Amino acid sequence: MPKIPVIAIVDDDPSIREALDDLVLSCGYESRLFASAEAFLADADRARIDCMLVDVRMPGLTGIELQAALNAQTAPKPPMIFMTSYRDERTKAAAMDGGAFAFLGKPVDFNQLVHCLEQALRH
Template sequence: MPFVPTIAVVDDDQAIREAMDDLIKNFGYNSCLFSSAEEFLDFEPRSEIDCMLVDVKMPGLTGTELLAELNRQGDRPPMIFVTSYDDERTRKAALSGGAFAFLRKPVDVGALIACLEAVFDGRPSV
């Protein structure tokens, strides 16, 4: 049975979560949806998550705060930010914190799929 990666979508916008869920499944991946960073942190077993698509601006912990917390805990899956909040300071913080990529909403589907393929093929971030 071939390996099918599971991608976590962490976004407070239900419509975005549902759209990402459809997109991820259409490209042959599994998905797991979370409405907040805190909900993701409470999820067990997190080891089932192979990659994360994360919004920056969310109530409670932000996406960059989630990244910092997961870095502190260690053993974090690759994280791709997908956000409409795209200022240079946030982008630099995310990428210097170890984010794999930082994409702007509305997301370019081709760019997102290229990022996911790079994650699962072990290629450098794009």
């Protein structure tokens, strides 16, 4: 039986986490919800994550800082799809230079997000 992909959703907004959780589940994937970058980094079961949906601006560590922390580790990193209401080019460049799979603006177009997720999981 094929493994069901596990998608980490890292966003400080509970309504966004819930909406993304519903979307991920409707695609047939499993989701893991994290209210902060720190909560994700503290998770002992991170190796099971196949892709990440990450907010850029969060209290504490930002999504870009989370990406840098993961890039500093030797463990394999799942593809990261960033989502943000703040679409400045410097942040987008930092995310993409750090290896982001995609950088999407909020409100996120769910069709575009599903397409990105499917591509990232094939990557």
